[in-house]
Amino acid sequence: MKFGENCIPQVSIDCVVFGFHAHQLKVLLLRVRSMEYYALPGGFVGQEEDLDEAAQRVLQERTGLTELYLEQFYTFGQRNRGEIEMQQKLAEVNRLSSAEWLQKRFISVGYYALVDFSLVKATPDALSDSCDWYDINQLPLLMMDHHQMIQKALDTLRIMLEYKPIAFNLLPESFTIAELQRVYETILGKELIRTNFQRKILSLEILERIEKKYTGGAHKAPYVYRFKSTKKPHES
Amino acid sequence: MKFGENCIPQVSIDCVVFGFHAHQLKVLLLRVRSMEYYALPGGFVGQEEDLDEAAQRVLQERTGLTELYLEQFYTFGQRNRGEIEMQQKLAEVNRLSSAEWLQKRFISVGYYALVDFSLVKATPDALSDSCDWYDINQLPLLMMDHHQMIQKALDTLRIMLEYKPIAFNLLPESFTIAELQRVYETILGKELIRTNFQRKILSLEILERIEKKYTGGAHKAPYVYRFKSTKKPHES
DNA sequence: CCAAAAGTGTTAATATTACACCCATGA
DNA sequence: TCATGGGTGTAATATTAACACTTTTGG
Numbered sequence: 001m002k003f004g005e006n007c008i009p010q011v012s013i014d015c016v017v018f019g020f021h022a023h024q025l026k027v028l029l030l031r032v033r034s035m036e037y038y039a040l041p042g043g044f045v046g047q048e049e050d051l052d053e054a055a056q057r058v059l060q061e062r063t064g065l066t067e068l069y070l071e072q073f074y075t076f077g078q079r080n081r082g083e084i085e086m087q088q089k090l091a092e093v094n095r096l097s098s099a100e101w102l103q104k105r106f107i108s109v110g111y112y113a114l115v116d117f118s119l120v121k122a123t124p125d126a127l128s129d130s131c132d133w134y135d136i137n138q139l140p141l142l143m144m145d146h147h148q149m150i151q152k153a154l155d156t157l158r159i160m161l162e163y164k165p166i167a168f169n170l171l172p173e174s175f176t177i178a179e180l181q182r183v184y185e186t187i188l189g190k191e192l193i194r195t196n197f198q199r200k201i202l203s204l205e206i207l208e209r210i211e212k213k214y215t216g217g218a219h220k221a222p223y224v225y226r227f228k229s230t231k232k233p234h235e236s
Numbered sequence: 237m238k239f240g241e242n243c244i245p246q247v248s249i250d251c252v253v254f255g256f257h258a259h260q261l262k263v264l265l266l267r268v269r270s271m272e273y274y275a276l277p278g279g280f281v282g283q284e285e286d287l288d289e290a291a292q293r294v295l296q297e298r299t300g301l302t303e304l305y306l307e308q309f310y311t312f313g314q315r316n317r318g319e320i321e322m323q324q325k326l327a328e329v330n331r332l333s334s335a336e337w338l339q340k341r342f343i344s345v346g347y348y349a350l351v352d353f354s355l356v357k358a359t360p361d362a363l364s365d366s367c368d369w370y371d372i373n374q375l376p377l378l379m380m381d382h383h384q385m386i387q388k389a390l391d392t393l394r395i396m397l398e399y400k401p402i403a404f405n406l407l408p409e410s411f412t413i414a415e416l417q418r419v420y421e422t423i424l425g426k427e428l429i430r431t432n433f434q435r436k437i438l439s440l441e442i443l444e445r446i447e448k449k450y451t452g453g454a455h456k457a458p459y460v461y462r463f464k465s466t467k468k469p470h471e472s
Numbered sequence: 473c474c475a476a477a478a479g480t481g482t483t484a485a486t487a488t489t490a491c492a493c494c495c496a497t498g499a
Numbered sequence: 500t501c502a503t504g505g506g507t508g509t510a511a512t513a514t515t516a517a518c519a520c521t522t523t524t525g526g
Binding site for chain 2 (some may be wrong): 190
């Protein structure tokens with residue numbers, strides 16, 4: 001999807017991509033070329049494209065992943081969203097001074113994604129010179145309302161985590177219970193009691209134990225689990 | 237906001253307005269002139285208008301109310317949303333055959349509102365010849381995905397009701413606990429035990445008892461309460 | 473005084489929290 | 500055999516559900 005080409009004017013999507021690494025919750029950010037701001041991965045919506053498809057496509061371009069947990073969380077439409085500088089930059093880079101709709105205010109539909117950090121091939125888009133992970137607690141200066149978007153996405157994620165066990169999506173195909181617990185602790189921002197966590201997770205009966213065990217440890221190897229369903233619990 | 241005049245193309249808002257009357261949960265629907273479909277109150281977003289403001293404005297036009305509980309719940313953007321007939325109707329009624337953006341697919345931001353049924357002056361818009369309440373369990377045939385919108389709004393409302401006590405907004409300024417309980421029972425679709433409900437609601441300490449009591453009853457009059465905060469708990 | 477409204481008390485069932493403790497196992 | 504992973508048991512506490520019963524009060 002090229003900018004301005006056959007897509008819905010004044011509508012964009014922005015994606016908060018969550019990853020987990022080194023005991024930290026991270027988000028994927030782009031550094032907009034020759035600007036001091038960072039930005040969320042985003043894009044536009046084709047005339048013949050579902051909103052969800054557009055988000056999926058953008059994330060495929062930024063991460064290389066086709067299957068990922070993706071959920072719409074809010075639509076941002078404040079009048080002052082424009083911050084002209086950015087729009088001008090966009091128009092400039094695309095040499096589309098004629099595309100006047102790029103100068104206008106945008107309504108942005110926010111999605112959040114949960115991905116396996118280790119599988120992501122972070123790839124900058126045409127406007128950016130880097131695409132990297134940042135600790136959610138140490139975010140750089142973000143453009144427009146992207147900081148607010150991340151906050152809202154995180155709030156939503158915390159609430160959702162109590163409804164359904166979606167945290168698996170942040171881990172590789174197979175993982176140990178201890179790793180899963182660390183994910184929960186990081187997202188919820190509090191320590192959990194190991195034995196109770198184990199009981200609760202296993203009682204959900206959504207995990208199955210895999211044969212191969214963790215290797216390399218000096219002592220007993222932990223069991224390795226994977227999510228029972230063959231496909232990711234997308235829109236389940 | 238006139239159609240096509242200085243507003244964001246291909247973006248609309250639709251509002252699910254909930255009201256409570258005669259022990260039933262109701263939604264406000266418009267009957268589109270000379271069509272067999274009913275529709276949710278909706279409208280477009282001005283270039284200089286917040287999304288929230290647009291929803292507020294639309295609801296003010298349809299209900300006469302300026303202060304109401306309003307919450308965004310989802311944005312609908314499926315590729316097949318267009319259903320050409322409706323767009324054509326819109327264009328025709330507005331005699332805007334030149335406004336080609338009206339023929340295109342729309343992204344619609346969904347809001348739900350909780351209002352005091354008795355205060356609403358239901359007013360049809362330019363495209364409709366009626367604006368009325370319908371029992372949520374006996375909805376007429378709705379255009380496009382509006383039925384799905386109502387369902388999603390209701391799902392969201394049920395979840396939100398467990399988080400914060402927003403049900404007051406469906407009642408008049410003052411009300412009895414029994415009335416409030418009926419609202420909860422209707423929304424949640426199950427009976428509640430009176431004494432426990434009373435305890436729980438009063439323990440939240442968000443209600444204050446008013447002097448004047450219910451009149452007309454043959455026996456003891458129930459106490460009348462109102463929400464403690466002076467203004468509605470909008471975005472609290 | 474009657475009947476509806478409001479509120480208190482109490483019990484059982486269930487869920488949550490926090491630990492102590494035991495079994496399994498691989499180098 | 501020992502340090503770590505994995506799991507069971509259980510007591511203390513909190514929450515919820517259900518219902519009996521008392522008090523209030525307008526006519």
